[in-house]
Amino acid sequence: MSDLKDRVKQAAGAPEPAAPVTDLALKDSALQWLQSRATYFTDALPRHVDRAHFMSVALSVMPKLEKCTHDSVERAFLACCRYGLEPDGRQAAVIPYGNTATFQPMYQGYIELMYRHPAVDTVHFGWIREKDEWDYEPTAPSPRDFRHRPRVDLTDDERGKVILAYAFAWIGGHRSQVIILNRQQATEIRDKFSKGYAKAVREGKTDNPWQTSFDAMWAKSCVRRLVKVVPTSTELTELINADDDADTGSTTPPIIRGTVIARDDQPGTGEQQAPAASWPETAQPGASTPESGESA
Known part of the structure; x- marks a missing residue:
């Protein structure tokens, strides 16, 4: 029966359905975006956190952040790095609210910081x-x-x-x-x-x-x-403040090792916050990778 249906489609000139590549393309473009900011995460992660594993966990949550601004995704991941918490939904989560990715510490993240004392x-x-x-x-x-x-x-x-x-x-x-x-x-x-x-x-x-x-x-x-x-510790106190900011919707930039990370939407930078944008264009399997000048 399936052969008959295939022959009917061919006779009618119906094209064969293309293999789904959306998820793969998104994953590839997300990986490119994360890798382009590797130094940000390297500088922010505590020494005891494995960078490769953190990047792997971050990549796994990227699909649900597709509609979020690059700037908000970067801020949320940098906040995770600041406290050495993985965005795995157990220690911390990166939650999309409209087009804004928000850092949200979980109870296991608080316990993790308590253990460090x-x-x-x-x-x-x-x-x-x-x-x-x-x-x-x-x-x-x-x-x-x-x-x-x-x-x-x-x-x-x-x-x-x-x-x-x-x-x-x-x-x-x-x-x-x-x-x-x-x-x-x-x-x-x-x-x-x-x-x-x-x-x-x-x-x-x-x-x-x-x-x-x-x-x-x-x-x-x-x-x-x-x-x-x-x-308690300064780090634990800062986590509570960051948690409260997330609840109120504050977009205060995270403090990474005593330094405030600059943001494009801060007053005086001369630039406005980027609107919601798609992730950098990624070549389909078998094609050459296009150049992209898009930045978060």
């Missing part, structure tokens, strides 16, 4: 589900004040819905205060402090992280409270 031994984050065994007695001495025993004989669904998020750290052999946050408290944090969420509601949008990834924001809110009871 020499006094911090371990950091733990967990979820408590309805059928888990747990107990919390704030007046009891640490570490007997808190106990959580997950039901490992059950699946997550069988354990029931998540009811609490918690986090704590071991510092110099002593356990910190346990931070516990229930869903209602997370909702109150969202409603009271998230300007980005409030703006999305006003504008009738549904693309705010509190709307698309509530549990991830719940977890991050819990871990952010832990920052108040562990040894």
Whole structure:
């Protein structure tokens, strides 16, 4: 039957459908764009972060940033580099809002920065589900004040819905205060402090992280409270500020190793912010690579 259909198409002069190359072309052009800015990332990445791996992770998220301005994508990746966080959706994420790519640290990114303090031994984050065994007695001495025993004989669904998020750290052999946050408290944090969420509601949008990834924001809110009871650093303080800027939609340029990265849309540069643009044109497989003078 398929042979008959092919012969009918040929008889009618119907052309054979071209093999899809859009994804490959986008990947190639994104790679070219990233490689053209390799020195920016090399200078910004901490020594312990593998540059090749970071570039690979960055490339994997480029398809969803196709409609974002080059300038905003570069700023978002530079922010990831500044804190040594991979944009893998676990440590950090680069999220498109319209044509603007936005750096968004995740709860594991906060934990990663806590670990870098020499006094911090371990950091733990967990979820408590309805059928888990747990107990919390704030007046009891640490570490007997808190106990959580997950039901490992059950699946997550069988354990029931998540009811609490918690986090704590071991510092110099002593356990910190346990931070516990229930869903209602997370909702109150969202409603009271998230300007980005409030703006999305006003504008009738549904693309705010509190709307698309509530549990991830719940977890991050819990871990952010832990920052108040562990040894902190300038880097961790700057990450909180960058996180708050992302929530308010601020486009403040990131600080990379004490230097503010220049931006084309800053007053006094003589240039305006580039409009949303496609990525540099890339040759199709088997063709020569065209020259492109486009820059971010």
